[in-house]
Every structure is written in structure tokens, then in C-alpha cells.
Amino acid sequence: MSHRARPHHVAALVLVGGLLLGGCGGGLGGAFGGDGGSSVPTAVDDKAAAGEASADGSGEAARGGLGRAVPDAGESKSRVVRPRQIPALGPKTRAAIPRSSRQAVVVTGDAPDSNRATLVLYERDPVEGWRSVSDPWPAHNALKGWTDEHRQGDLRSPIGVFGLTDAGGRLPDPGTRLPYDQGPAFTLGGVGFEGEPLAGSFDHVVAINYNRKAGTTPLDWTRPLGASRGGGIWIHVDHGGPTQGCVSLPMPRMKELLRWLDPSKRPQVVMGDVSSLGL
Template sequence: MPSSRSPYALGAVLLLLVAGCGGGDGDRDGAGEQRAGAAEVRQAAPPRDQVPAPPREIPGLGPKTRAEIPDEARQAVVVTGETRTSNRSTVKLYTRKDRAAGWRSVTGPWPAHNALRGWTDHHRQGDLKSPVGVFGLTDAGGLLPDPGTELPYDRGSAFTARGTGFEGEPLAGSFDYVVAINYNRRPGTTPLDWTRPLGAGRGGGVWLHVDHGGPTQGCVSLPKARMKELLRTLDPAAEPVVVMGDVEALGR
């Protein structure tokens, strides 16, 4: 039986079939390839929640200062001087589980004093400036009994402080608690050990100690309660360091 369908209708059906199988003209072929390529890129990119976050850095430290912190250090006492010539500073303690996780603040900020004339990159005996740098914290001591520190603690009357400070304040009690800063000293000895590996001219005897209400000769001083807290927090297994200097120097 002859079909009643129009030849024009049959032609249209044939055109649709041809277009569907053939994929259209060259421009359409290119667009299809681009879409396929984009899909492959999207599939290759890892999900955002799988991209590891960068380690948290200690605020205010520049690349040079960060590079001086030993890889094994997991505690850092950061002393930030207000200016190059200021004798006032702040102290914060940071810890990290490992390098990948980065640092987090656990105590502070605490008010502190540093040397009368501020900071120096090349400390000399009697210059009345605190040394800039990153130094180990391995040994402690004081006039008062051990408050519960894990650091080796040397107690004795040799830690008695006498006289007055630069502003006429009494120095009594300044060495009730001290932590030796490993600048020009032999680690693993009492803070009272006066061995000077760099020579006597480069100074030494730089400590964290109890604040007496005024500038120091080169040390960093903290309120007594804060020194006691610091001693209880420092852990030799975490290989603690002090990172100290004026804000500009630390930012290098």
C-alpha cells in the first residue's frame, strides 16, 4: 500500500538522522572537544577540602627569622621589642606539634622589659642592648625553690640580686626565677656558668628573669607570676627557643 507521508516529511526525518549521527559541522565538533577537555580538567583537579593548608606561621616573623628556628623546636618564646631603641617589649609563647601543622599561640601577650638602649645584632659587653636572634632555652635556676619546671634547675644564694636599677627601682627578687638564654654561653650548665665561647667582649649572662620595674642591662624581664608560669610550661623535650628582637628586626 503506498504511503501517504509527504516526501518533504521523509526528507526532514533523514536530515535529523544524519545530523544526529554525524555530530554536526566542524565548529560543533570543536565545541564538543573543548567541553570534553574541560570535563577532564575538572575531574583531575582535587577537591578543595583535600588540598593541605599551609603551616601556620608565627605572626610578625619574616623569612630570615623563621629560617633560624630549628626544625626540631616545638616551643618558641617570642619577645618583640616596640622599637629598635625601646626598652619595652611583649612576650608570647607558641607551640607546634610538627612543621606541617605550624605554630599556635598558647600564652601571652605579657608585658616585659629589655635592655636600656634597645636591641642589637652584634651584642657587646656593656652596650646596654639586648641581642637579636634565636637562642636555645636549656637551663634554669633561681633564689627560690623549683616551681615545677622540667628544665634543669639550679637553686642557690648566688642568685641574690642587690642594688638598684636604672630608674632607681630595687633589684631584689629579680633572680628569684631565671631561664638562661643560650647567647654566648655553654648549654647544659647552670645559668651561673660564665664560660663565653665567643669571648668575654661579646657579653653574656643574658637571662629571662623576674621584672624589677625598669630596663635591664641585656636581659628580658617578666612579671614574677609569668616567669613561674613560663618555667612550668617549658619542656626540654620540645627543644624550646627564644626568638627575640625589635619588631623591625624580627620581620626580616
């Protein structure tokens, strides 16, 4: 499948416009994986995600198909075998995952104020429900943890369910099916909060659709909620320490994620601390 390269005129404008606005990399600015960026999470009435299934007792129900009514042994009543759910997600979080989505990147923070998290990939079968397709991967998030109302410079990662539609990086496309913008505007220098070098952090990125315009390069500075709500929240290469708002993964995992994401399956990232995701 061919991959579209993004034009770099937006990247150039952002680069010239000034980079030191508090970005996720800690020195590149809000436009570059900064403190938070993409569209607001859309809460979708997702009956499949809420575990509802047909119980009409007809057709495949008699054969005990998943999601159908199955007679209880020795009883005339039926019980419903519900599709599998993503573990530890509460009803509010599950309902925010669009019904049409069949891929989910679940990022679970250790605690509300922790900058360490675990990331697991899930796929959804229309009958059997969600199943994990990766081991737990170690990840970093923002220095001060998580928030359900992200603000520019608060050093917290936004909680919610957000689309994943666009990718890019300093290095060439490693084989993703997402549109990929490659160029030198993703170059980062300086050091992080723990003195670790930031070079290479933006070699590969996936834009998280918090307060951003989907379908554009990750470098697009458009902020539908306004600049005060932050921008530039990405999944990017881990530099060994906390971020300003992004989620970061080791390079091999970052490449694996990029190759796994399939826009036809409407991938979403589900992210927050463990207690918030349980709501």
C-alpha cells in the first residue's frame, strides 16, 4: 500500500514562528509534541463497547454462538454471553470508544500524579469483542501525571479517548498505513527533566487527536479549543524521562505501533491514570 508524504510548508512556518513554547520535548515548542494537542474526545453510544448483545434466542442462539442467548442447563431461561471488554475500563470510558473502532491503544498511568504508564494494544472482533494483541509496554507520560482538563504548560497528559489519524517524524516512514510527514522540522535537541538528551525523540511520532485538526501533519498548529488548552500531544520515541504532555515508547515499540495502526479500523488511544479509566 502506498503512503502519502505530507507537504512541509506547515512545518516550515511553525519552525520559523518560534519553537520555545513549552512543547512535549521540553525545548521544541507546543507545535512539536508539545503540551497537549487534538480534538475533544467524542463520547459515542457504543452498545458493543458496553457489552450489549442480542438475546432474541433465535438462529445462532440455539447453537450457542458468542453474543447470543444460550440456554442454561436444566432451565428454560437464557443467559447472555457478552463480548469481551478491555480490562479495567469503566462504563464511561468504554462508552467513549466509537462503535466503529476496532483498534485501541490503552495507556494506563500508575497513579494520577505518576509519569510512568503501561501501554497495551487491543483489537475488537465484532462478535467476540476486544482482545489484547501485545504484551504490556513500558511508557512515560507527563511530568506531573494526568488531568481531565489539560491546559497549556500544566505538565500533565490529557485523560480521554482520542483518534489516531496522522503520523510523521525526522526519519523515513517505517511502514505505517497512516499518512506520514517526514522531514527535518521534527529535529529536537536539548535535555529533559532528568537531564537526559532529547535528540531522536521525534524520529517517529503519532499525533493524538486532542485539540488538533485531524487529517493534517502533526506539525499543524490549529487548536480548535484555543491555544490555552494546549497542543501537540503525541506518542513519540522515549528519551528516558517524563514528557511535557505526550506519551513516549522505546524506539522498537514505536516502530511496531506505527506498523500496526490501520486507519480503516479507526484506531483510538484510551489514556489516563488507572482510577480515571475505571470510571
